[in-house]
Amino acid sequence: MFGLFKKKSEMELLQEKYKKLQEEAYKLSTVNRTASDKKQAEAEEVLDQIKKLEQSKA
Template sequence: MFGLFKKKTEVEKLQEKYRKLLDEARALASSSRAESYKKYAEAEAVQDEIEALTKAADKEK
């Protein structure tokens, strides 16, 4: 119940965005390959951001 008011971390927000982009890319794969590849590229960039943030967080510990 208390999780309702908990704010999402930056990593959680990026993970949600990553999942959304992958879903969109998969949906586009059957209709437009070029658009699908663009979405996959966006998702990959978001994944790189997630990795950078987690590495930075690990270094701070």
């Protein structure tokens, strides 16, 4: 109940975005390979951002 209005951290937002992009890329992979590759590239950029955040926290 108390976590209902808790704001998500930047890391959590990036992880959700990465997961969503990965799912979209997978769905597109059977229909449109170039669109799937673009989504995968976007997901990789988000993953790089996640890694930078992890390094800055360490």
